Amino acid sequence: MTVGLLISDPFASSLLLLALLWLSAKVGGEIAYWLRLPTVAGELLMGVALAALHQKYPIWPDVAASPEASVLAYLGMVVLMFAVGLESTVPQMVKVGFASLRVALVGVVAPMALCLLGTRLLMPGLGAWSKDLFIAACLSATSIGISVQVLRERGAENSPEGRVIVGAAVLDDILGLLVLVAVSGMVLASADGTSIPWMILGTKMFVAIGFLALAFSLGGAMTPVLFKIASRLRGEELLLPLGLAFAFLLAYLGNLAGLAPIVGAYAAGLILEPAHIRLLEEREAHGLQDLLRPLVVVLAPLFFIQMGSRVDPVALVSATAIQLALLLTILGVMGKFIAGYASGRGIRSSVVGWGMVPRGEVGLIFVAVGATLGVDGGPLLSPEIKAGVVGALLLTTVAGPIGLSFVLPGSLREKAVDRTPGS
Amino acid sequence: MTVGLLISDPFASSLLLLALLWLSAKVGGEIAYWLRLPTVAGELLMGVALAALHQKYPIWPDVAASPEASVLAYLGMVVLMFAVGLESTVPQMVKVGFASLRVALVGVVAPMALCLLGTRLLMPGLGAWSKDLFIAACLSATSIGISVQVLRERGAENSPEGRVIVGAAVLDDILGLLVLVAVSGMVLASADGTSIPWMILGTKMFVAIGFLALAFSLGGAMTPVLFKIASRLRGEELLLPLGLAFAFLLAYLGNLAGLAPIVGAYAAGLILEPAHIRLLEEREAHGLQDLLRPLVVVLAPLFFIQMGSRVDPVALVSATAIQLALLLTILGVMGKFIAGYASGRGIRSSVVGWGMVPRGEVGLIFVAVGATLGVDGGPLLSPEIKAGVVGALLLTTVAGPIGLSFVLPGSLREKAVDRTPGS
Numbered sequence: 001m002t003v004g005l006l007i008s009d010p011f012a013s014s015l016l017l018l019a020l021l022w023l024s025a026k027v028g029g030e031i032a033y034w035l036r037l038p039t040v041a042g043e044l045l046m047g048v049a050l051a052a053l054h055q056k057y058p059i060w061p062d063v064a065a066s067p068e069a070s071v072l073a074y075l076g077m078v079v080l081m082f083a084v085g086l087e088s089t090v091p092q093m094v095k096v097g098f099a100s101l102r103v104a105l106v107g108v109v110a111p112m113a114l115c116l117l118g119t120r121l122l123m124p125g126l127g128a129w130s131k132d133l134f135i136a137a138c139l140s141a142t143s144i145g146i147s148v149q150v151l152r153e154r155g156a157e158n159s160p161e162g163r164v165i166v167g168a169a170v171l172d173d174i175l176g177l178l179v180l181v182a183v184s185g186m187v188l189a190s191a192d193g194t195s196i197p198w199m200i201l202g203t204k205m206f207v208a209i210g211f212l213a214l215a216f217s218l219g220g221a222m223t224p225v226l227f228k229i230a231s232r233l234r235g236e237e238l239l240l241p242l243g244l245a246f247a248f249l250l251a252y253l254g255n256l257a258g259l260a261p262i263v264g265a266y267a268a269g270l271i272l273e274p275a276h277i278r279l280l281e282e283r284e285a286h287g288l289q290d291l292l293r294p295l296v297v298v299l300a301p302l303f304f305i306q307m308g309s310r311v312d313p314v315a316l317v318s319a320t321a322i323q324l325a326l327l328l329t330i331l332g333v334m335g336k337f338i339a340g341y342a343s344g345r346g347i348r349s350s351v352v353g354w355g356m357v358p359r360g361e362v363g364l365i366f367v368a369v370g371a372t373l374g375v376d377g378g379p380l381l382s383p384e385i386k387a388g389v390v391g392a393l394l395l396t397t398v399a400g401p402i403g404l405s406f407v408l409p410g411s412l413r414e415k416a417v418d419r420t421p422g423s
Numbered sequence: 424m425t426v427g428l429l430i431s432d433p434f435a436s437s438l439l440l441l442a443l444l445w446l447s448a449k450v451g452g453e454i455a456y457w458l459r460l461p462t463v464a465g466e467l468l469m470g471v472a473l474a475a476l477h478q479k480y481p482i483w484p485d486v487a488a489s490p491e492a493s494v495l496a497y498l499g500m501v502v503l504m505f506a507v508g509l510e511s512t513v514p515q516m517v518k519v520g521f522a523s524l525r526v527a528l529v530g531v532v533a534p535m536a537l538c539l540l541g542t543r544l545l546m547p548g549l550g551a552w553s554k555d556l557f558i559a560a561c562l563s564a565t566s567i568g569i570s571v572q573v574l575r576e577r578g579a580e581n582s583p584e585g586r587v588i589v590g591a592a593v594l595d596d597i598l599g600l601l602v603l604v605a606v607s608g609m610v611l612a613s614a615d616g617t618s619i620p621w622m623i624l625g626t627k628m629f630v631a632i633g634f635l636a637l638a639f640s641l642g643g644a645m646t647p648v649l650f651k652i653a654s655r656l657r658g659e660e661l662l663l664p665l666g667l668a669f670a671f672l673l674a675y676l677g678n679l680a681g682l683a684p685i686v687g688a689y690a691a692g693l694i695l696e697p698a699h700i701r702l703l704e705e706r707e708a709h710g711l712q713d714l715l716r717p718l719v720v721v722l723a724p725l726f727f728i729q730m731g732s733r734v735d736p737v738a739l740v741s742a743t744a745i746q747l748a749l750l751l752t753i754l755g756v757m758g759k760f761i762a763g764y765a766s767g768r769g770i771r772s773s774v775v776g777w778g779m780v781p782r783g784e785v786g787l788i789f790v791a792v793g794a795t796l797g798v799d800g801g802p803l804l805s806p807e808i809k810a811g812v813v814g815a816l817l818l819t820t821v822a823g824p825i826g827l828s829f830v831l832p833g834s835l836r837e838k839a840v841d842r843t844p845g846s
Contacts, residue, residue: 012678019671022664029658235452241445248442255435297660
């Protein structure tokens, strides 16, 4: 009798998983609170713990592999970046544009140079210079979501430092794309004697920058018109679905142009001004940012837990991996700190530096690409090197929010105590 | 060079799809407004239109097949039912319990009897009586999500009629489960001479009712304790993730007991009382229902669009299918109308009747089961019959909200005009 099976539906187990993830996130946040760490660090570490739990007891669900949790975590990051973009305007970002550009450029070059030098000098046994170059490239691009969440926790996402960090991270996304194409080209070129793919490199940069230019010019001109039409609609509850549709559309188009979807979503937030949606906000008696907040609250912890759960705890336990991870972490943090000083006068370089420290998705993409590149008959990155690089990505990802929370004013503890009635 | 492919991520296309779905939902709502239909009907019909568009131009995405849209639509229905449950309490539901039970029982028996009689008398060419019985069973269970959304649009979800409808629909879910097991058992028994599986039937009923009894007794006793512990946590933004975790956990457990997950989520909402979460609500300066609202606003339209898109527009175009669809629709509406009169004194039977009219998910599950049952060397339901039954499910699903909006006071048009500033 298969009737029972047909009624129990395919998504039911994801309900259990999501419930467990939200509970774990809140327990992780509580532990982080007692350790005086930012909430995000607690959620990331809880993700690592869940991955270890799954490895030891396979009956425990594999968080990293759940398609439902993945899509929600992914949408959470897109929605978070849209919400962050809404808090700034295009002119505000232009104002910090040069500072961001300096930070982004130094933030790619300095960690790469330091890591390349460090691995050549201190760990010469790793192999050809192209390997070291690729490893160094993995540490180049900042993962923006984590710092943004810490900035939000401390109410600093709209400070000059916050804007420089976000702006530099967006530019980092373009630079990361170029570094990946260039470095993989150089690795392959050094292996089989072909030339570096300058044409591909140039085209990719042109398309990515072209998208952002179009979004800010044409998009900025069309958005008021689009939302004026939208406010003529007589239906209810238009603001949030239409706002999200706008953000998701730009995220998709940005992705077509080679950028991460979160960059397009952030651009959508920058373009959309309060004036464009005032009629809809008045009619629905809620601001778009207020409406987005519950979505972020529900979805973002899933992202951070899942990012932590992508780490393979067992592969990390090898002398080479641990050495490499520690070395890369120290050099990677130093590199981004140097970048912080590039932000110029009036900006606290330590805040910017720590804000640029977390690596994540982009670094993981580098590692995935590196695992597919074959050099001298073997993979470019051995399992040990891979584990070391991933370990370094994880350490920077946890170290970033911790460092940022130390240099940012305001402590979670005081706020939480103030808010608890009767204690 | 596969680098570009690796960077463009697997979920990007679902961003485009979601943006299109939200836009379509709002356009559908606008058309519904001009036709003086409820928004849900517009979204359902827009779903049918999108399915037709995909059939004609396969480049247009297949909404019904998208796993990302499916999981969001599914979660939307779970969250909606949790929110609806929050608006009532267990004692309030007990008060309308007998009325709901009468409506549910009559609402299963009357449409089945009418449809069985109708098809035997008016369409004798369909085949064995077991076929007619199975077809009639497909029309027995109410799809609650649609009526709930119309009740919410009209602010009537917390009226006595609203409670009777939701209560009867929850009981319908248990009855539907039993009918499916009983009818498939009878069909198979009549085909190969085995006996009707009374044991399975009894066990299923016992487990399902046992779950609800446990949820209301033990769950009701434990919930205040759980949320008291939760309010001791020092982290921020606890209320919504923990509330959802609670709802999803009960939805999962309910599904283990054989019920649809939305029934468990509704039970979670009933159990959770304002007093249990007052501390958290005060600390976060938001009520749980306010926090759930944006989630429902974003997710529920995806459910209604996708439900519409599950219809195969081409299969509907056959004389037998159209005849069967119309016949079943008329008899199915009449049957639920009779059920409305079972609700007793002080309850407007026309509201209850129309509220019970929409069939949907459960009916589709019946059809799917029917397609797998083989009788006399062929499938129980031929493609034509299948199309006719699905057509009837669709027609009731659209007719229900339209009828309900006529008998419920208050019109969308007036409200929308009032709210538009300066018009």
